[in-house]
Amino acid sequence: MSKDTITYGSFDPEQDKQILEAANTLKREAKKDAAFFAKKNRPTLTETSLAPYIGRYKTSYEEVLAKELGRIKPAMQEAQFIRFKEDKQKHDQETDAANEKLEHENNVDRRTLDGKPKPKVRKRNPLLLALLGIVYLGEWYFNSLAFAFFGGSMLGAYLIGATVTLIEAALAYAAAKNISKFEEGTGKPYLQTALYVGANLGIVIAMSVLRSNISDTSSIETPAWVFFLVNIAFLFGSIVFSRQLIPSQKENEMDCATSELHTRIEQREAEIKRLAGEKEKLAAQFAEEEKTYLHVMTVANVTAERIDAHYRETVEIFKTENLATRGDLGTPVCFFEAIPSLTIPKSSQS
Numbered sequence: 001m002s003k004d005t006i007t008y009g010s011f012d013p014e015q016d017k018q019i020l021e022a023a024n025t026l027k028r029e030a031k032k033d034a035a036f037f038a039k040k041n042r043p044t045l046t047e048t049s050l051a052p053y054i055g056r057y058k059t060s061y062e063e064v065l066a067k068e069l070g071r072i073k074p075a076m077q078e079a080q081f082i083r084f085k086e087d088k089q090k091h092d093q094e095t096d097a098a099n100e101k102l103e104h105e106n107n108v109d110r111r112t113l114d115g116k117p118k119p120k121v122r123k124r125n126p127l128l129l130a131l132l133g134i135v136y137l138g139e140w141y142f143n144s145l146a147f148a149f150f151g152g153s154m155l156g157a158y159l160i161g162a163t164v165t166l167i168e169a170a171l172a173y174a175a176a177k178n179i180s181k182f183e184e185g186t187g188k189p190y191l192q193t194a195l196y197v198g199a200n201l202g203i204v205i206a207m208s209v210l211r212s213n214i215s216d217t218s219s220i221e222t223p224a225w226v227f228f229l230v231n232i233a234f235l236f237g238s239i240v241f242s243r244q245l246i247p248s249q250k251e252n253e254m255d256c257a258t259s260e261l262h263t264r265i266e267q268r269e270a271e272i273k274r275l276a277g278e279k280e281k282l283a284a285q286f287a288e289e290e291k292t293y294l295h296v297m298t299v300a301n302v303t304a305e306r307i308d309a310h311y312r313e314t315v316e317i318f319k320t321e322n323l324a325t326r327g328d329l330g331t332p333v334c335f336f337e338a339i340p341s342l343t344i345p346k347s348s349q350s
Contacts, residue, residue: 022064023310026057030314034321043332050334054315061311062342074300081293088286095275102268109261116258140165171199308342315339
């Protein structure tokens with residue numbers, strides 16, 4: 001709703017001066033004309049219309065009024081104000097309808113939430129992370145020693161040990177994830193879980209044999225089954241700790257659904273706030289537009305009343321002068337009729 005650029009009217013002293021000068025000129029002419037017609041006892045006592053005698057004054061004042069209204073432009077301002085008002089009403093109705101819809105949708109989502117708070121970012125248990133880290137570091141260290149037994153640099157042994165440890169960790173994590181599905185009843189990937197555990201067991205057995213070979217060369221012999229039990233403990237420790245760190249699928253789904261509802265509510269609240277801001281801004285613009293409209297219409301009305309008052313005074317001067325100077329000492333019937341109002345074409349106001 002853009003505002004047109006208009007030079008609005010005002011109470012201009014210079015314009016008032018011009019109106020007064022024009023009125024004084026017409027009043028002097030009316031006095032002269034009244035005396036001229038009075039010498040001929042005109043209007044006659046029986047004439048019922050004063051229009052033939054005051055017509056030119058009426059026309060002159062209408063020209064003055066048309067000029068002033070053309071300067072003030074009340075019709076243009078009124079049309080613009082009406083258009084602005086209609087646009088605002090339409091915008092307010094659309095905004096209210098949109099807000100009502102958004103509020104309804106928020107109420108539905110709030111009932112669904114039933115007071116559930118927005119899920120916080122899941123934090124990992126630091127103790128579990130520390131224990132899992134110790135398990136993996138220990139496994140990596142012993143794996144590296146086993147590979148170092150075959151010769152080569154320790155850096156290579158550490159890299160191979162790290163690779164094997166990462167593979168074991170990945171298999172343990174995958175197995176723990178499948179176990180969570182068993183617990184929730186969301187799936188039964190028996191074969192997949194068996195493959196993960198079986199592969200991990202294969203690595204555990206292989207590493208147990210390698211570590212027993214190292215002990216054979218040392219002064220203290222350690223049976224392979226001891227290393228096997230240690231590796232089995234590592235395996236199940238990895239699975240248990242991983243399972244504790246993995247949020248269940250059901251928990252994830254519930255958290256996601258709850259978080260999504262909260263997000264949708266927050267987005268709608270932001271939109272409601274934005275629409276309310278637009279409505280307030282438009283209301284402020286409308287108040288300014290209304291203020292300008294009332295000012296322009298006041299100026300136009302006061303100007304019209306002032307010119308009309310001069311016009312009626314001019315007619316009364318004509319009557320008074322005519323009655324004072326006519327020879328028959330009578331009062332024409334037309335002097336009792338109502339003074340015709342000034343009329344201004346609409347086109348002259350815009």
